[in-house]
Amino acid sequence: MKRIFAITAAVAMLTSGAALAQDEIVIKFSHVAAADTPKGRAAEFFKERAEALTKGKVKVEIYPNSILYKDKEELEALQLGSVQMLAPVAGKFGPAGVKEFEVFDMPYIFPDTESLHRITHGPIGASLLKKLEPRGMVGLAFWDAGFRVLSSNKPIRTPDEAKGQKIRVNSSKVNQAIIRSIGALPQSMAFSEVYQALQTGVVDGTDGNLPNLYTQKQYEVQKYATLTHHTYSGYVVVVNKPFWEKLPADIRASLEKAVDEATAFNEKIAEEDEATALAAIKASGKTEIHVPTPQEKAQWVEAMAPVQDELASRVGKDLVSAIRKETGAE
Numbered sequence: 001m002k003r004i005f006a007i008t009a010a011v012a013m014l015t016s017g018a019a020l021a022q023d024e025i026v027i028k029f030s031h032v033a034a035a036d037t038p039k040g041r042a043a044e045f046f047k048e049r050a051e052a053l054t055k056g057k058v059k060v061e062i063y064p065n066s067i068l069y070k071d072k073e074e075l076e077a078l079q080l081g082s083v084q085m086l087a088p089v090a091g092k093f094g095p096a097g098v099k100e101f102e103v104f105d106m107p108y109i110f111p112d113t114e115s116l117h118r119i120t121h122g123p124i125g126a127s128l129l130k131k132l133e134p135r136g137m138v139g140l141a142f143w144d145a146g147f148r149v150l151s152s153n154k155p156i157r158t159p160d161e162a163k164g165q166k167i168r169v170n171s172s173k174v175n176q177a178i179i180r181s182i183g184a185l186p187q188s189m190a191f192s193e194v195y196q197a198l199q200t201g202v203v204d205g206t207d208g209n210l211p212n213l214y215t216q217k218q219y220e221v222q223k224y225a226t227l228t229h230h231t232y233s234g235y236v237v238v239v240n241k242p243f244w245e246k247l248p249a250d251i252r253a254s255l256e257k258a259v260d261e262a263t264a265f266n267e268k269i270a271e272e273d274e275a276t277a278l279a280a281i282k283a284s285g286k287t288e289i290h291v292p293t294p295q296e297k298a299q300w301v302e303a304m305a306p307v308q309d310e311l312a313s314r315v316g317k318d319l320v321s322a323i324r325k326e327t328g329a330e
Contacts, residue, residue, distance in 0.1 A: 023057065025251065027239075029085040030063045032071045032191045034215035038145045038273050039087055039235055040064050042266035049258040054251055060085075066192040072171065079136045084243050087143055087235040091172030094315075098131050103315040103323060105174035107181075107230045107304035113144070113271070115327040116232060124322055129236070138244045140256065141237040141263045144270040145209045147229035151222040152205025153198070157290050159183065159303040168194050168206040173314065175207060177307045178231065182300075191216075198222060209233035214277035219287045226290045228300050237263075 029047070033039045040062075047060035069077045071088065075096050078086050090104035103109070110116040119125050120142035129139030155161050163183030169175040171188050179186035187203045191212075197203045198221040206218060212233075213219050237259060244252065281287050292300060312320045323329075 025058045027060045027085050028083040029060055030068045030074055030083045031087050032066045035064045037211045037215050038266055038270040039143055041269055042143055042262045045265045046258050046262035049261050050255055053254040053258050070190040070192050072190050078240050081240050085239050087237045089170055090234055090236050091170060091175060094173055095171045099314055100128055100131055100316050100319055102172050102174045103319055104232050105172045106308050107178050108301050109308060109323060110232050111327060118326055119323055132238060133241060136241045137238045138241050139236055139238050140259045143235040143237060143266045145211060145233045146270055146274040148207055148209055148231045148233045149225055149227050150207055151213060151225035153223045154204055156224050156226050158296055158299055165204040168203045174311050177311055178304055181307050182303050210277040211273045214280055219281045222287050225287050230304055
């Protein structure tokens with residue numbers, strides 16, 4: 001009799017455990033950056049807050065550094081439901097059919113972080129996020145990672161020095177046009193392949209933010225970096241739409257709050273991380289950092305600025321005009 005009771009109790013415990021496991025909502029959050037970047041740290045902060053606010057009903061699994069998917073694969077994985085959450089660079093949505101997001105790659109369209117946040121926190125940003133829904137995604141927020149710089153194994157202090165150099169860029173057509181505008185040769189490749197490409201000379205340099213240059217150890221195989229700050233380096237937090245819509249309303253509300261808190265955290269640390277990365281790269285002695293003089297900066301702006309007009313029809317002339325007005329450029 002005791003044995004029957006023990007077996008019955010064990011079965012009850014297993015059944016209860018299975019029910020709990022079924023009740024738990026798992027969010028796989030995949031990204032291509034290192035865990036100690038602004039995106040990586042914000043993702044971990046989101047995990048902490050999401051699990052706390054939902055009282056353990058949601059479990060968030062973070063997969064950084066392209067562990068699950070490379071940057072050319074992750075959007076398809078999200079749309080198929082293989083992962084539930086991503087934070088890709090904004091320009092990546094262009095090749096996926098939402099070309100308006102490539103406006104964030106436009107050179108020198110955002111004079112500073114404050115003007116950028118007027119877009120990402122305002123109605124323009126909200127309307128852009130809505131455009132993702134027909135593609136099976138729900139846009140939740142924009143996360144910062146500073147502004148992009150150029151690095152190379154050859155001097156790259158002015159646009160003239162960039163001519164003929166092979167520069168790695170992501171798949172954004174705008175970023176490719178930017179590199180061509182300075183006479184360089186854009187080379188699109190997966191983020192996880194960049195270090196080896198730089199090391200072996202497949203490409204001369206890369207276009208990206210300082211935290212990635214540091215955490216991906218790209219600075220170890222780059223002799224020069226110029227702080228052009230030519231375009232925004234940021235991400236769009238997205239979830240799989242069918243998954244999101246099936247969540248209970250209270251869970252969605254808690255996750256939205258967690259995203260809002262993670263966004264505020266991200267914006268606080270992005271500038272700090274950029275300064276930390278810059279200091280560490282300088283201290284390494286491996287990469288010579290060049291800060292453009294006002295005259296050199298004017299050359300970069302003059303060389304790249306025409307890309308705004310050249311590709312305005314691709315991302316939407318009205319959108320470009322609206323951003324220019326909001327940021328005071330028009």
